[in-house]
Amino acid sequence: TTSERSISPTGQEVREIDAVVVGAGFAGLHMLHKLRGLGLSVQVYEAGDGLGGTWYWNRYPGARVDVKSMYYNYSFDPELEQEWEWTEKLPPQPELLRYINHVADRFDLRKDVQLRTRVTAAVYDESAARWRITTDRGDVLSARFAIMATGCLSVPKMVEIPGIERFRGRSFHTGNWPEQDVDFTGRRVAVIGTGSSGVQVIPLVAEAAAQLTVFQRTANYVLPAGNHALDPEFQRDIKSRYREVRKANRESSFGIARPEATKGALEVSEAERNAFYRAVWEDKDSELVSMLTGFTDTLADEASNETAAQFIRDRIAEIVTDPATAELLQPTGLFGVKRPVLGTNYYETFNRPGVRLVDLRATPLTEVTESGLETAQESFEFDDIIYATGYDAMTGALNAIDIRGRGGAPLRAKWAGGPVTYLGLAVAGFPNLFTITGPGSPSVLSNMMVSIEQHVDWIADAIETMRAQGATTMEAETGAEQEWTRHVDEVGNMTLYPKVDSWYVGSNVPGKPRVMYAYIGGVGAYREKCEQVAADGYDGFTLT
Ligand code: N01
DSSP, rough: EEEEEEEESSSSSSEEEEEEEEOSSSHHHHHHHHHHHHOEEEEEEEESSSSOOOOOOOSSSTTTOSSOOOTOOOHHHHHHHHHHHOOSSSBBBBHHHHHHHHHHTTTGGGEEEEOOOOOOEEEEETTTTTTEEETTTEEEOOOOEEEEEEOOOBBBBSSSSGGGGGOOOOOOOOEOSSOOOOOOTOOEEEEEEESSSHHHHHHHHHOOEEEEEESSSSSEEEOOOOOOOOOOOHHHHHHHTTTHHHHHTTTTTSSSSSOOOSSOOGGGHHHHHHHHHHHHHHHHHHOTGGGGGGSSTTTTTTTHHHHHHHHHHHHHHHHHHHHHHHHHOOOOOOOOSSSOOEEHHHHHHHEEEEEEEEETSOOEEEEEEESSEEEOEEEESSSSSOOOOOOOTTTTHHTTTTTEEGGGOOHHHTTTOOOOOTTTTTTTTTTEEETOOOOSSGGSSSSSHHHHHHHHHHHHHHHHHHHHHOOOOEEEEEHHHHHHHHHHHHHHHHHGGGSSSSGGTTTTTTTTOOSSSSSEEEEEEHHHHHHHHHHTTSSTTOOO
């Protein structure tokens, strides 16, 4: 363990430490705990005012995870997983934040986390083989390892129209929600965006507001969340066989174990197909991925995909009473290759008086004004505007830091055409830098907890191996990195994902390279690959 101070050539005091971890969400906190267990000195920096990352920032009404609570938590400590009692199928944000804070207290993690501090630069010093980290609070740190736990969806994206700062009412982005309660009672509210965040916030704002106007650019397929109080029997059952449950999730495709599909959607009769879709639609215990995993080819064959899409369109038409609104809410594109969305009373909300849907395909937004929004056709006045417009996903948070590797080469330049990584864990030219759930790993195409824990364990094992071998640096090789990046693309191109505009391919941010940002090969297969790499002496890495 080293944690000492030295004076840099410019006279600045520099603290020396073994590892810096950027971000104190689920990933960063687990990494801290793990590295401490190896005896390393660790400093965590966190931009937020509190711990929790995603679950700190996303405090908007209705925010909850869409993976079951029993599968969306840490598995690393058997006592922790037994003692914590979840209360709902899909835990709401306040419960997740309580859980994270409980973990931080239980393992005494707070003392190594510096809040309200944003890392601005990470520069590799080749002669010392150390990372120099600087923050917006003037900290300068020298660390052997730099571990980015910066999140996949942590840089909010706004609309690309002028006037945002001119609006005189209240403005919110769902991913940067204020800590104090926000009351919408009696107000005229706009929501822009109908992705997962918009779909969660819309029904609750509609209940309070005098008027709610929803601005929709692309309709989404919204499946019923079926959230409910957790059945104590279910909780007991899972806890009694947690090892087996975790193993099955780790070996699955999406980090949530599902029965293996055996047939394509068009290999069964229409009646059988629709019976399956209906069962998923009505089952309160179904999973986010249930509708996608009943047949082998929903994500690979357009005609098969269309059968699920049409089933959902028919349900929308049944729920929404105004035919024009129902039609606008019915998506026309492929199902499930944009992130599937779970909702509670989402379509029903459009039957409420005072709720209006505006089609931005027909009449695009042109400007934010002092009193509201303008489209190509109409002026709207609002008291509040909620931007549920998403994120600069996967690379946004990494590119927000000035990361420079060997020879001072910027990561941003290396990634100008899209991210290039080895396993989504490491980058050639950037020794001892690791990215937890980085681009090119399954990450957002999985239950994030499964992917986070896998990366944290892998990185810790790698550091331990280096120590055992007396190595100072570990660096991805260019060839291995190129091959992996090609593989990520190749597997992506075998699916329907690249055919649809979404943040999975970067198309939501103007000018962002269009590539597959996550690996769709499945967490089970991916884990095997990572374990093989380690077993082969860190094949594709150079240790010095
Ligand atoms: O963001 P999104 P999100 N003008 O990018 C629209 C996770 N998550 O925050 O589709 C007008 O999905 C945009 O329209 P379009 C989950 O992984 C999970 O909702 O690009 N509209 C879209 O409707 C999720 O996928 C949970 O045409 C504009 C919306 O804004 C990811 O986070 C909850 C626009 C953005 O949707 C991101 O979800 C919340 C513009 N200029 C989030 N720009 C759960 O676990 C964007 N839009 C349940």
